[in-house]
Amino acid sequence: MSAGGSGGGAAEAIPQNKLIAFGVIAGLVGVYLSHYLVAYVSTAFSFVGGLAAICAIVWGGAAVRRVASYGLGTGVPSIGMLALGMGVVASMFGLAVGGIAGPVIALLSAAIIGLVIGALANRVIGMGIPIMEQSMTEIASAGCLAILGLSAAMTGTFLFDAVLNNVVATGYIAVIFIAGGLAILHPFNANLGPDEKQDRTLMTGVEKGAIAMIIAGIVATTTDGAAATPTILIGLFIWYIAFEQYRKYVDRDAYEVTGVGLLPADEEGSE
Amino acid sequence: MIDIAGILIDNIMFVALITLGGVLISWSVHFVPVGGAPAAMAQATGIGTGTVQLAAGAGLTGLVTAGAMLNATDSLPLILASGAVGAMIMISVTMIVGAWVYVYGVGVPPASAKVDYDPITKYRQDIYVSQGTEGHGIPTVSFVSGVIGGGLGGLGGAMIYYSLVNVTTGLSATNLIGLASIFAVGIFFVNAVIPSYNIGGTIEGFHDPKFKRWPKAVIASLIVTFMCSIVGVLAIGGL
Numbered sequence: 001m002s003a004g005g006s007g008g009g010a011a012e013a014i015p016q017n018k019l020i021a022f023g024v025i026a027g028l029v030g031v032y033l034s035h036y037l038v039a040y041v042s043t044a045f046s047f048v049g050g051l052a053a054i055c056a057i058v059w060g061g062a063a064v065r066r067v068a069s070y071g072l073g074t075g076v077p078s079i080g081m082l083a084l085g086m087g088v089v090a091s092m093f094g095l096a097v098g099g100i101a102g103p104v105i106a107l108l109s110a111a112i113i114g115l116v117i118g119a120l121a122n123r124v125i126g127m128g129i130p131i132m133e134q135s136m137t138e139i140a141s142a143g144c145l146a147i148l149g150l151s152a153a154m155t156g157t158f159l160f161d162a163v164l165n166n167v168v169a170t171g172y173i174a175v176i177f178i179a180g181g182l183a184i185l186h187p188f189n190a191n192l193g194p195d196e197k198q199d200r201t202l203m204t205g206v207e208k209g210a211i212a213m214i215i216a217g218i219v220a221t222t223t224d225g226a227a228a229t230p231t232i233l234i235g236l237f238i239w240y241i242a243f244e245q246y247r248k249y250v251d252r253d254a255y256e257v258t259g260v261g262l263l264p265a266d267e268e269g270s271e
Numbered sequence: 272m273i274d275i276a277g278i279l280i281d282n283i284m285f286v287a288l289i290t291l292g293g294v295l296i297s298w299s300v301h302f303v304p305v306g307g308a309p310a311a312m313a314q315a316t317g318i319g320t321g322t323v324q325l326a327a328g329a330g331l332t333g334l335v336t337a338g339a340m341l342n343a344t345d346s347l348p349l350i351l352a353s354g355a356v357g358a359m360i361m362i363s364v365t366m367i368v369g370a371w372v373y374v375y376g377v378g379v380p381p382a383s384a385k386v387d388y389d390p391i392t393k394y395r396q397d398i399y400v401s402q403g404t405e406g407h408g409i410p411t412v413s414f415v416s417g418v419i420g421g422g423l424g425g426l427g428g429a430m431i432y433y434s435l436v437n438v439t440t441g442l443s444a445t446n447l448i449g450l451a452s453i454f455a456v457g458i459f460f461v462n463a464v465i466p467s468y469n470i471g472g473t474i475e476g477f478h479d480p481k482f483k484r485w486p487k488a489v490i491a492s493l494i495v496t497f498m499c500s501i502v503g504v505l506a507i508g509g510l
Contacts, residue, residue, distance in 0.1 A: 072471075074307075074467045074470070074471060075307070077324075078323040078464045082460060082461060082464040085456075085458070085460030085461040086461055088456070088457040089457040089461070092503075093506040096506035096510055112498075113495070113498060113499065117461070120494060120495065121465070124487050124490055124491045125465070125468055125469050125487050125488060125491055127468055164442075164449070165446065168449040168450050170449070171449065173449070174453075177456070
């Protein structure tokens with residue numbers, strides 16, 4: 001379903017509108033919650049930012065799945081890079097001008113940039129995908145929230161000075177760019193095909209989001225505002241649960257799973 | 272609240288330069304011979320990966336070389352030249368190593384099925400194309416086209432980075448460089464993906480029929496980059 005593509009929507013068990021609500025609300029609330037809990041309770045709560053990022057990543061993965069199943073005429077990875085490209089521009093702008101309203105402004109600007117790109121893709125380039133405008137808006141917003149969430153997990157706040165000094169100037173933003181982008185583009189890219197199922201794809205999103213969260217936790221060891229240990233431990237826990245669940249889905253969807261044993265130990269054994 | 276109109280008027284030239292840079296990147300992608308998965312199996316001409324990866328590779332190399340030059344001089348022509356040359360070197364090296372792999376590893380002669388005679392060398396190509404393929408390897412015309420594409424992409428990337436770094440701001444040098452780089456990378460990726468949707472899969476270079484589609488992508492990029500440049504200049508200029 002890569003070059004050329006088949007056309008037609010993807011079957012879904014969870015309607016996209018629920019996923020949008022889940023991604024926006026859980027993502028935004030998580031980013032704000034991590035900031036206020038770190039400020040007023042304990043730095044240990046910076047992990048909430050990682051959870052927010054996972055919610056946004058699952059939403060982004062679902063949006064990529066929906067639009068990419070139409071056949072983009074190019075690889076699925078491009079859309080993940082586009083998500084983070086739009087997301088990073090919008091999130092840095094929102095945080096820079098917004099102060100405490102930063103995440104909301106970032107989300108709104110991401111949605112506007114996404115909508116414009118979606119409209120241009122359909123009207124000017126002529127891709128003719130009916131959900132292109134909506135999906136691009138969703139993907140840009142999800143990318144933006146993933147960046148905000150991971151930045152909050154790294155620094156314990158979304159305030160621009162801390163993010164600028166600890167995430168942007170140090171170059172960790174590149175880590176967010178790649179880990180977040182991969183987490184959004186990879187789920188559908190890894191699972192696409194005739195037997196692609198929504199729950200399996202989204203579980204891959206959770207698992208990849210958890211890896212991004214663990215990486216954010218490792219970065220948090222170098223910053224003052226955030227606690228690294230809870231982020232890494234909770235990230236590892238989520239990763240393990242999600243990976244086990246993903247494995248179960250793979251077993252469920254496979255025609256048959258058989259053990260073939262190990263390869264023969266020596267040359268003669270293989271003849 | 273920041274003085275939006277004031278910042279934009281002060282930096283209007285940089286907004287224009289960033290937009291121009293985005294348009295150059297979008298145009299440049301059409302020159303680079305992208306073959307995708309078919310080329311990786313030597314069933315189409317070009318480099319065996321997607322437009323975004325190639326454009327990003329060439330453009331980011333251009334960004335890095337332009338950044339290095341920015342340490343030494345403030346001269347815009349020198350910075351743009353180093354960005355362009357950096358990206359051209361990167362894409363040339365990728366293509367020449369790719370061509371070695373095709374010729375000596377896979378054992379195919381570089382030939383395109385889209386034109387019977389190479390527009391530059393005038394060598395006949397159709398007799399060398401394997402049946403059922405769209406050509407293989409990286410023919411001379413694609414190589415030259417790719418180098419032009421790399422140059423334009425690097426030029427665009429350097430232009431965006433130079434403009435962002437020079438916006439009037441109260442940021443310290445380290446923070447400014449970090450923020451300008453990540454904005455440039457973001458704008459670069461957006462402008463690398465838009466043309467890849469225009470091309471839709473593979474393109475051999477400027478002799479490819481799909482090359483005629485470039486104005487569509489350039490118009491789309493113009494609008495998007497203009498928005499991104501305003502956002503970027505406001506964010507950096509407001510601090």
